[in-house]
Amino acid sequence: MLTNQQAYRDYLQKEKNYSLHTVAAYLKDLSEFEQFLKHRDDDAALEQVAYGQIRSWVVELVEKGILNTSINRKISSLKSFYKFLLKTKQIELNPLQKHKSLKTPKKVQIPFSxxxxxxxxxxxxxxxxxxxxxxxxxxxxxxxxxxxxxxxxxxxxxxxxxxxxxxxxxxxxxxxxxxxxxxxxxxxxxxxxxxxxxxxxxxxxxxxxxxxxxxxxxxxxxxxxxxxxxxxxxxxxxxxxxxxxxxxxxxxxxxxxxxxxxxxxxxxxxxxxxxxxxxxxxxxxxxxxxxxxxxxxx
Missing domain, CATH: 1.10.443.10 (Intergrase catalytic core)
Known part of the structure; x- marks a missing residue:
């Protein structure tokens, strides 16, 4: 039986038809957050996370000197995963529902990724x-x-x-x-x-x-x-x-x-x-x- 992460990967590849590079980026961000959770609690599960835990990860990333733009991208990957869990009825509430992106400095105009x-x-x-x-x-x-x-x-x-x-x-x-x-x-x-x-x-x-x-x-x-x-x-x-x-x-x-x-x-x-x-x-x-x-x- 597929795990939620495996099912999510298949969803991105087969249903959303995302490129291998994009899928890898989404899964990498998800893995980093999971490692953060496991470091604090071996029994922690992505499906049972609360917003406070995500917020703690954001604080840790800020303290490590990660740029706000990079942090926002990582959180966007989490949003996509929890939206998938909500869609497949694995969770009843998206923990990032009320999350607001970190402020970022103004940039020179560049194309969207x-x-x-x-x-x-x-x-x-x-x-x-x-x-x-x-x-x-x-x-x-x-x-x-x-x-x-x-x-x-x-x-x-x-x-x-x-x-x-x-x-x-x-x-x-x-x-x-x-x-x-x-x-x-x-x-x-x-x-x-x-x-x-x-x-x-x-x-x-x-x-x-x-x-x-x-x-x-x-x-x-x-x-x-x-x-x-x-x-x-x-x-x-x-x-x-x-x-x-x-x-x-x-x-x-x-x-x-x-x-x-x-x-x-x-x-x-x-x-x-x-x-x-x-x-x-x-x-x-x-x-x-x-x-x-x-x-x-x-």
Whole structure:
């Protein structure tokens, strides 16, 4: 019979489809906390821990000189584990339910990590209704296409081709580009269109992303949505659609994508030359994109 930790590992690998690196990081943090508990009490069990014990671990980490950002990441790993135990009915109360992250100094703007993205897709509740599916779709589109905020707001339903798995975007200077879509993004778009039709009806026009009143969303709304969701998982100072755009590019490059292909996906003006376009066909972009994006297997 599997232990809770083994079941948790399988859950991360098979159900959440996390990378081996991310799974190892989660389990390492969990093991460190378990060692802390055993050092104080041989009979201590992760399933029976109280918040006071976790708080004591935090104090010990602070005294060892561990940075607050690193401590917050370790606690995030514990949160994920206890959420799993709660989901599988191994515990009745999450000991970290009311925990507040340690304060951290302001940092230079940097992209989100793969772990932070996995957390924002995993640890936040997305209700199975119009607003819940729409919110998840907005985050998904930013992270899996790298589009700009203005581009997302102006998307029309007709821009989406479920069969070709593409999305046509109108960029700066009215320059159009066609973006390949991951299977998970296509599925989410289809789900959103179904609930959108039920929620706002056919009189809402052709705009893809709508607010709860059936109208066009504002730039402020989109910014606040991204900021709110990522505030739950990241201590970065800047949490915006533009950071997600940078994150998209960074993660593709880190996973081996060609720089010119990524720049074309982003629609940068420097890629408008004939030479660039003749060397980067849509089919090649699709291949690079599917192979390189962290969520391509979701």
């Amino acid at each position: 793969e772990k932070e993205l996995e957390m924002v897709f995993d640890e936040n509740d997305y209700p199975d209704d119009f607003e819940g599916i729409r919110n998840r779709l907005i985050i998904e589109l930013f992270y899996t296409t790298g589009m700009r905020r203005a581009e997302l707001i102006s998307l029309e339903i007709s821009n989406f081709s479920p069969y070709a798995k593409t999305l046509k975007v109108l960029g700066k200077r009215n320059k159009e580009r066609i973006l390949p879509l991951l299977d998970c993004t296509v599925a989410l778009l289809n789900s959103y269109l179904e609930v959108r039709k039920t929620f706002v009806g056919s009189s809402s026009g052709n705009l893809l992303i709508l607010n709860k009143n059936g109208h066009k969303v504002s730039e402020t709304f989109v910014y606040r949505l991204i900021n709110n969701y990522f505030s739950n998982v990241s201590e970065k100072v800047k949490k915006s659609p533009h950071v997600l755009r940078h994150t998209f590019a960074t993660h593709l490059l880190n996973n081996g994508a060609d720089l010119n292909s990524v720049k074309e996906l982003l629609g940068h003006a420097s890629l408008s030359s004939t030479q660039i376009y003749t060397h980067s066909s849509l089919s090649e972009l699709k291949r690079v994109y599917q192979d390189a994006h962290p969520r391509s297997q979701k």
